[in-house]
Amino acid sequence: MEDREFGFSLSEEQSSMKDTVAKLVKSMVMGNPAHDMDEERKLSREVIDKVWELGATVSMVPEEYGGYGMEYSPIMNSIFLEELAFGDMALAIAATLPSTFIYTILQMGTEEQKKKYLPLYCDPAYKACTVAVNEPRFGFDAVSLETKAVKNGSKYTINGKKCFVPMAKDSGHMLVAADADGKMDLFIVDGNNPGLKIGEREKNLGLYALESYPVVLENCEVPADDRVGGDNGCDYSRFLQKTRIALSAIGTGMSRASYEYARDYAKERVQFGEPIASRQSVAFMIAEMAYEVDAMRLMTWKAASALEAGRDAKRESYLAKLYAGEMTMKLTDYGVQILGGHGYIRENPVERYYRNGRGIAILEGMATV
Amino acid sequence: MINLEMTQKMMDVKNGMNNMASSMLRPISRHYDEREHEYPKELDVFRSIKIMSRPKKKKEGEEAKPEKPGPKKLGTNLSTVLVIEELCWGDLGMVLSLPNAGLGNAAIVAVATDEQMERFGDKWASMAITEPGSGSDSGSITAKATLDGNEWVLNGEKIFVTCAERADVAVIWATVDKSAGKAGIKSFLVEKGRPGFKLEKLEHKLGIRASDTGTYVLDDCRIPKDNILGSAEVKQSTEGFKGAMKTFDNTRPLVASMSLGVTRAALDLTREKIEESGIKLDYEKNPNNMSAIEKEFYMMEANLEAMRLLTWRAAWMMDNGEANSLEASMCKAKSGRDGTLIAQRCCELLGPLGFSCENLAEKWMRDVKITDIFEGTGQIQHLIVARSVLGYSSKQLK
Numbered sequence: 001m002e003d004r005e006f007g008f009s010l011s012e013e014q015s016s017m018k019d020t021v022a023k024l025v026k027s028m029v030m031g032n033p034a035h036d037m038d039e040e041r042k043l044s045r046e047v048i049d050k051v052w053e054l055g056a057t058v059s060m061v062p063e064e065y066g067g068y069g070m071e072y073s074p075i076m077n078s079i080f081l082e083e084l085a086f087g088d089m090a091l092a093i094a095a096t097l098p099s100t101f102i103y104t105i106l107q108m109g110t111e112e113q114k115k116k117y118l119p120l121y122c123d124p125a126y127k128a129c130t131v132a133v134n135e136p137r138f139g140f141d142a143v144s145l146e147t148k149a150v151k152n153g154s155k156y157t158i159n160g161k162k163c164f165v166p167m168a169k170d171s172g173h174m175l176v177a178a179d180a181d182g183k184m185d186l187f188i189v190d191g192n193n194p195g196l197k198i199g200e201r202e203k204n205l206g207l208y209a210l211e212s213y214p215v216v217l218e219n220c221e222v223p224a225d226d227r228v229g230g231d232n233g234c235d236y237s238r239f240l241q242k243t244r245i246a247l248s249a250i251g252t253g254m255s256r257a258s259y260e261y262a263r264d265y266a267k268e269r270v271q272f273g274e275p276i277a278s279r280q281s282v283a284f285m286i287a288e289m290a291y292e293v294d295a296m297r298l299m300t301w302k303a304a305s306a307l308e309a310g311r312d313a314k315r316e317s318y319l320a321k322l323y324a325g326e327m328t329m330k331l332t333d334y335g336v337q338i339l340g341g342h343g344y345i346r347e348n349p350v351e352r353y354y355r356n357g358r359g360i361a362i363l364e365g366m367a368t369v
Numbered sequence: 370m371i372n373l374e375m376t377q378k379m380m381d382v383k384n385g386m387n388n389m390a391s392s393m394l395r396p397i398s399r400h401y402d403e404r405e406h407e408y409p410k411e412l413d414v415f416r417s418i419k420i421m422s423r424p425k426k427k428k429e430g431e432e433a434k435p436e437k438p439g440p441k442k443l444g445t446n447l448s449t450v451l452v453i454e455e456l457c458w459g460d461l462g463m464v465l466s467l468p469n470a471g472l473g474n475a476a477i478v479a480v481a482t483d484e485q486m487e488r489f490g491d492k493w494a495s496m497a498i499t500e501p502g503s504g505s506d507s508g509s510i511t512a513k514a515t516l517d518g519n520e521w522v523l524n525g526e527k528i529f530v531t532c533a534e535r536a537d538v539a540v541i542w543a544t545v546d547k548s549a550g551k552a553g554i555k556s557f558l559v560e561k562g563r564p565g566f567k568l569e570k571l572e573h574k575l576g577i578r579a580s581d582t583g584t585y586v587l588d589d590c591r592i593p594k595d596n597i598l599g600s601a602e603v604k605q606s607t608e609g610f611k612g613a614m615k616t617f618d619n620t621r622p623l624v625a626s627m628s629l630g631v632t633r634a635a636l637d638l639t640r641e642k643i644e645e646s647g648i649k650l651d652y653e654k655n656p657n658n659m660s661a662i663e664k665e666f667y668m669m670e671a672n673l674e675a676m677r678l679l680t681w682r683a684a685w686m687m688d689n690g691e692a693n694s695l696e697a698s699m700c701k702a703k704s705g706r707d708g709t710l711i712a713q714r715c716c717e718l719l720g721p722l723g724f725s726c727e728n729l730a731e732k733w734m735r736d737v738k739i740t741d742i743f744e745g746t747g748q749i750q751h752l753i754v755a756r757s758v759l760g761y762s763s764k765q766l767k
Contacts, residue, residue, distance in 0.1 A: 006374070008681075008682050008686070140655065142655065143655070266759075278761065278767075280751075280766070283751075283756075284755060286758060287702065287754035287758065288751070290754055291679060292703075294679060298678035302674070302678060305371070305372050308374075318652040319652070323668075
């Protein structure tokens, strides 16, 4: 393969997309809207629609399945997610939720699955479809699931419990991660499948604005044709890689929000006759935030670069998410700490960043590149 | 275009240098650690390699321009950080002692006249800035240079000079006019053997013992008038001093890459021992479902990757003609500090193997510490980063 040029600068296309999302986020999300969505525990459908109308996901789907046929780019998607999460993490997950479904089927599904499912969601209008990976138990691990899928003739019977399934109630379909005879795999489950029991909306530490639900699969039968990739299943490791990179991008965006808010506050806030930023103890925290945000972003891009080159990104995506998980906690904590008592009050966004930030290290499979 | 996949060219540089480090530096690493002040004569083979050179000027008055990097061509700075990481994976002390590749050589290459290049281009040059009373605050140096006819007369004391004994010539920072502050600071080329110039002593150090560090004393040392680097004129502005400081934008990523090399050496040994004990590092399991050692190892590896990407970015920006003061300080701030912490933790995870001189881990822990100190301590780097992102002057953030 021809060597691509190594480099750190955004292409024209990348920076124009970044600017477009940044503009939308600034006008419709930052400040009061994000705060209100969190307090009201409800995302603005208008904003979700606006983000979807940008067409970031659909553009990368071939025309035959309802997309615009542009080249698939995990780096572009990482930039997109960072900008959205800079505005709000709940929004970033909800607005790109169909992407996880779409890309998984597009890249790992059978021809029949692509023809059947992609046109449903590659629509100019946002239609919810979701992913169920996480399980409500101590010691949960995305690579060893307790949800089991057993083959019975032309059907699979799935049993298990899932949690943090975003927008499960509104979703036409969901991808369910399950253990199929020792191999972790994904199954396409119709939202109306009678074996699917969607519980009461969850109350969580963070992401108040994101509707999420526990889902119980009780003798849930799905046609064998709906195992992603067919009889042999899909490249589940690759699915996880893509979701890990996505969560790193989201962590980067949220950490950047915490950093910028704390930085600006520290210059405004005067104590002992001087802005607190003019003291090294605060200034050094801000310096650390600045380079750690960059480090998180570069690790995200590094892993995305591997995917973009068609290479396995197992190691890079794992390290990027581990790093983003730890660093997001640290930087959202710094955000609260720099604001002091004011940071503890819900009026200031750093309080929300701190709660949401805990999610990066815990959650799996809620977004994709 | 963002693409952080290493190109074939980068891989070639890395692999070639790693071979050199493992065949030439590693085998003698402990030997010279135990024989401080003894010159590693094996390094003489590097004498013929022009590490510090200057692109040839095409015509009179035409600026020598490095070629723009691209897919086929690797930028000089990015290439250098790759080289340094690999060589320092071999031995940092010896990298600091590579003949004709001192900081003084960097200064000569950067500002010498053609005539000076002719006289000093092939010499090994040390760089003498620090004084007993002037460390990070290099604007406060007191060594003096006075013009007397056709000669400069130098007086003062310089400490912590790398390659103090091995170098043929020293680049000495001195003030020609103390009242002018930073604007009065100039640098001078002083050949070994000049009357009044003395190597006073060699230090005994925590690490990088293969590299000699010494003190120069200048006592009415006379040098020719044209041994001054750059202009003798004292301008009202501090542009000259700022220019000298700007060379740090170039060298800080190099120091950061030194940390990358040593840190990786420590991590590689730790990985080897973890795997020997039967633990498989598969980059897949939930970090909460593994031993504390595994999780910590992954986190340290992630940190090393973060250090490296910040470093490569700063070097790449330099190659592409972008201002990189902030990014250069960022990579050094993180790499110096985190490299130190990682090397310490590796010793701990290695247990008795990490405390024993049977292995090099204890040496790497001592060696890497210097990267958080020289070319601006971690604290100075944090100050630079903080001032830059806050938009503060050095008066607003002291």
